Amino acid sequence: MRIETQFGDIILEIYNDKAPQTSEAFLANVERGIYKRSHFYRVLNEYNQPSSGFKAELIQGGIYRSNRKLRDSLPAIPHEPTNITGLSHKHGTLSMAREAPGTAKTEFFICIGDQPGFDFGGKNNADGQGYAAFGKVIEGWDVLMKIYSRPFEDDNFYPPVVIMDIKRLQ
Numbered sequence: 001m002r003i004e005t006q007f008g009d010i011i012l013e014i015y016n017d018k019a020p021q022t023s024e025a026f027l028a029n030v031e032r033g034i035y036k037r038s039h040f041y042r043v044l045n046e047y048n049q050p051s052s053g054f055k056a057e058l059i060q061g062g063i064y065r066s067n068r069k070l071r072d073s074l075p076a077i078p079h080e081p082t083n084i085t086g087l088s089h090k091h092g093t094l095s096m097a098r099e100a101p102g103t104a105k106t107e108f109f110i111c112i113g114d115q116p117g118f119d120f121g122g123k124n125n126a127d128g129q130g131y132a133a134f135g136k137v138i139e140g141w142d143v144l145m146k147i148y149s150r151p152f153e154d155d156n157f158y159p160p161v162v163i164m165d166i167k168r169l170q
Helices: 020-031 068-073 141-148
Strands: 002-005 008-014 038-044 058-062 093-096 108-111 132-139 156-167
Touching (some): 020 132, 132 141
Antiparallel strands (some): 058 108, 093 108
16 A cells, blocks of 8 residues: 655555454445545654653544535444454554544554554553554555644644545556
């Protein structure tokens, strides 16, 4: 997969074999073109989290800012926790954002550094179910870090980083 951003491309490897439901849903979203003109809109870093909570570092993207109505109309993805898939949230891992387990739809994040708190049993989500990892960055680390270091206000990029599109590589 290729995430085309205003700062360059990020190349991803998707784990269809380990997280088939998550991968299939993400790829279906890509094929429908829903990520065209979407954004990386959220960043978690060492400066914008409460000192008393569990810390994380990531960039988050999707259509939350650009098309909430479409996002809300899509079916939820069954949760594939890391204790089932065998994946973990290492540097560059691609994972689905969610509220409760089984509520992920279109929003995704990329880990900056290892984030074991996002794995099943981790402390970054009160339910302990973790998040559904389903891929990783394999090229475009410079672009990933350029995005991560963009200006932010609270936990939002200011301005959001444009994702021109996400496409399958042939």
